[in-house]
Amino acid sequence: MSILDYLKDSTAHPSAEELHLAMKANHPRVSFGTVYRNLNILVEQGEAIRLESSRGRDRFDAQQPFHAHFRCDGCGKLYDLPLTPDRLAKEMTGKTGHEISGHNIEFYGICSSCNAKS
Ligand SMILES: [Zn+2]
Ligand SMILES: [Zn+2]
Numbered sequence: 747m748s749i750l751d752y753l754k755d756s757t758a759h760p761s762a763e764e765l766h767l768a769m770k771a772n773h774p775r776v777s778f779g780t781v782y783r784n785l786n787i788l789v790e791q792g793e794a795i796r797l798e799s800s801r802g803r804d805r806f807d808a809q810q811p812f813h814a815h816f817r818c819d820g821c822g823k824l825y826d827l828p829l830t831p832d833r834l835a836k837e838m839t840g841k842t843g844h845e846i847s848g849h850n851i852e853f854y855g856i857c858s859s860c861n862a863k864s
Contacts, residue, residue, distance in 0.1 A: 749784050753794055753808035759815070759824040761803040792848075797824065799852060814851040820860035827853065 752768055753760070760768065766781040785806060788794040794808040801817060805824055814829040835846040856864075 749781065750788055750793055750808055753788075753806055754810075757809065757826060759797060759805040759807050761805050763803070765806065795848065795850065797850060797852065801854060812849070814849075814853065816857070817852055817854045818857035818860055819854055820856050823857060825857065 749765060749769065752765065758764075762778070762782050762785055765785065766776070766778045769776050769781055785794065785796075788808070789796050789806075794806055795812055797805040797807060797815060799805075799817065801819070802822060807815075809826065811830045811832065814827040814831060816825040816827050817823075818825070829851070831849050831851055835849055838844065839846050
């Protein structure tokens with residue numbers, strides 16, 4: 747199973763480390779460096795996105811269409827949000843003239859299941 751296939755099937759938004767572990771299940775000798783290099787190529791090609799965050803490890807996602815996320819400060823889980831800001835990006839291009847080629851929108855707070863526990 748390729749990194750891209752794995753990412754497309756997953757809604758867990760794995761980190762590079764988690765992806766490496768998953769790849770090792772099928773290819774025991776694959777190195778972290780190889781996984782990381784291939785991830786970067788996928789990001790450069792626009793097949794996947796890197797969800798950079800100052801609030802934790804970078805995670806990766808290849809679920810299309812690219813969408814906004816919600817990161818829980820309680821459990822650290824990254825949720826998909828039913829928000830695809832393509833129209834907003836177009837609108838911003840119209841308003842500012844900037845050529846927008848992508849977006850990385852992350853909301854954060856406490857998720858509904860953490861909220862239910864407190
Ligand atoms: Zn939570
Ligand atoms: Zn996602």
